[in-house]
Amino acid sequence: MHRHERHARHAPGGIPLSRIITAAVPAHGHVGPLLAISADLVARGHEVVFLGGARFAGAAEKAGVRFVALPVEADFDDRDLDARFPGRSEVPAGPERIAFDVKHVFTEPIPAQYGALEKLLAEFPAEAVIADAFFQGALALALSRPREERPVVVCIGVAPLVFQSVDTAPFGLALAPLPGEAGRARNRALNEEMNRRAEPLQRYAEEVFAGLGVKLPEGPRGNAMVTVPDEFLQLTVPGFEYPRSDAPAAIRMIGALPSVVGNEHLLPAWWRELDGSRPVVVVTQGTLANADLGDLVAPAVTALADRDVLVIAATARKDGPEALTALLGELPGNVRAAGYVPFDLLLPHADVLVSNGGYGGVHTALRYGVPLVVAGASEDKPEVAARVQWSGAGLDLRTGRPEPADVARAVDEVLADGRFRECARALGAELAEHRPFDTIAELVESLGR
Incomplete structure (x- = not known):
């Protein structure tokens, strides 16, 4: 044999x-x-x-x-x-x-x-x-x-x-x-x-x-x-x-593969603020290209500081909240910084994901019909960002280190124009099949x- x-x-x-x-x-x-x-x-x-x-x-x-x-x-x-x-x-x-x-x-x-x-x-x-x-x-x-x-x-x-x-x-x-x-x-x-x-x-x-x-x-x-x-x-x-x-x-x-969500996650105290009273913007640099939170997380937090939105800075680092605070001096009042937070629990509450374009994270957002603003420069991330804009599910800032004003304009546009969410939801329905x-x-x- x-x-x-x-x-x-x-x-x-x-x-x-x-x-x-x-x-x-x-x-x-x-x-x-x-x-x-x-x-x-x-x-x-x-x-x-x-x-x-x-x-x-x-x-x-x-x-x-x-x-x-x-x-x-x-x-x-x-x-x-x-x-x-x-x-x-x-x-x-x-x-x-x-x-x-x-x-x-x-x-x-x-x-x-x-x-x-x-x-x-x-x-x-x-x-x-x-x-x-x-x-x-x-x-x-x-x-x-x-x-x-x-x-x-x-x-x-x-x-x-x-x-x-x-x-x-x-x-x-x-x-x-x-x-x-x-x-x-x-x-x-x-x-x-x-x-x-x-x-x-x-x-x-x-x-x-x-x-x-x-x-x-x-x-x-x-x-x-x-x-x-x-x-x-x-x-x-x-x-x-x-x-x-x-x-x-x-x-x-x-x-896309569904994420495995266990019951071992201790949700932070601010979780109760995800009550729909104001738009939620999640910001992340993923799990790989997150050594310098000044690339995207800090500019996005700065950009959204005066907006009537709740910003969740998901740093995917144990020291992420401290590192972000050190970069900015102090966090704006509408920002909640987290280390590791399960996206399959968080993204159903989100109105926009600001991301550097990780393939898995983008698909997780789309599974929940969440439109995106993407700014990525490393690995395959520019290609992912280009597909986000091509598909109609969000905007590609075509840089890995955007200016706060550019992030603000893009988030405002995605929140204001329902077509982005419609496209994201359509992709979510396609993924669900x-x-x-x-x-x-x-x-x-x-x-x-």
């Missing part, structure tokens, strides 16, 4: 059980979705091992998932990428920073990721590998041998889709689609220029994969992230992703049929 042939193991209801490896690059926004998927599959009776960064061992244990650490060559602390990757801080944000990250953060670790997968498969013969789309050791596994001789490889899109298309500008430019032939002509020219500039990076990636004995398919590297896996599941809905007439059928948009955990589980459970 081949090592990946299924043993006859079934849950009490007769559903075939699967052995599954889940994997993610060691960054919070990538690990969170994969651990949520892992926990759901474990709850359904499947045997799951999560392969990830050492600092997430505790989170995996809390999720009830067996944990295996990545080798040090593939591990890093996403809270301080500049320290782990010398020279990164000197690269301007935007396409140049994205190119740096593609090479050093996402391509250099591929051999170590692939080696870790192979080592784990030798003692845990999984039927499926479910990986964050940026964990590209999974692509090497998919290319390494015929489908019948390896696990099914499923990649999860945890950031805006990078597939290059005649209908879109290249990823990283944060340009919304233009209609008609003029738009396609623009995109062709921009894509050609981007591919020309990216040729050294493309050759480098091909060499890395060749060193593992596999060959990347022809075409842009970002397209291989979608076309190489057996399944590609994007955590969004069509209303929030640019249409691509040339996209492969392998891309399935399955909705999807059951991503069920979709993933049905895919896994179909392996034995």
Whole structure:
């Protein structure tokens, strides 16, 4: 019997059980979705091992998932990428920073990721590998041998889709689609220029994969992230992703993962003020790019100090309230600062979310029909911000460090113009039509049929 042939193991209801490896690059926004998927599959009776960064061992244990650490060559602390990757801080944000990250953060670790997968498969013969789309050791596994001789490889899109298309500008430019032939002509020219500039990076990636004995398919590297896996599941809905007439059928948009809300949260004393007596504006820089609250949280708090709104500054830092107070001297009377606060409890009370554009946080807002003002400059955040404005669900300030006056104008506009909330609610209804955990589980459970 081949090592990946299924043993006859079934849950009490007769559903075939699967052995599954889940994997993610060691960054919070990538690990969170994969651990949520892992926990759901474990709850359904499947045997799951999560392969990830050492600092997430505790989170995996809390999720009830067996944990295996990545080798040090593939591990890093996403809270301080500049320290782990010398020279990164000197690269301007935007396409140049994205190119740096593609090479050093996402391509250099591929051999170590692939080696870790192979080592784990030798003692845990999984039927499926479910990986964050940026964990590209999974692509090497998919290319390494015929489908019948390896696990099914499923990649999860945890950031805006990078597939290059005649209908879109290249990823990283944060340009919304233009209609008609003029738009396609623009995109062709921009894509050609981007591919020309990216040729050294493309050759480098091909060499890395060749060193593992596999060959990347022809075409842009970002397209291989979608076309190489057996399944590609994007955590969004069509209303929030640019249409691509040339996209492969392998891309399935399955909705956003719901957050898990426990009962361990002690709500702050100001929670009773969320009574609908005045508009609520939530401000956040997410869980990654929040080292300097002067980027967005402080300007937004300053901007809204004289408005008849309740401002919740969700800093996602234990020392966040103190750090914000130190920046501003004192907090305006209409501001309530918090460290960690569950968005699934808070956002149903919100009228606007001012965000730096984290993919998961934006989708959480949309699930509750909350319109947005977005100001993000790092990672994929400009692309997320551009989609917020394109979808009609909010405004993109096109900077990561806006002036208070610009934040004030944008919040005033979003509060005053009901079309933003209408669009956000429409996206919320579209998201509600999807059951991503069920979709993933049905895919896994179909392996034995």
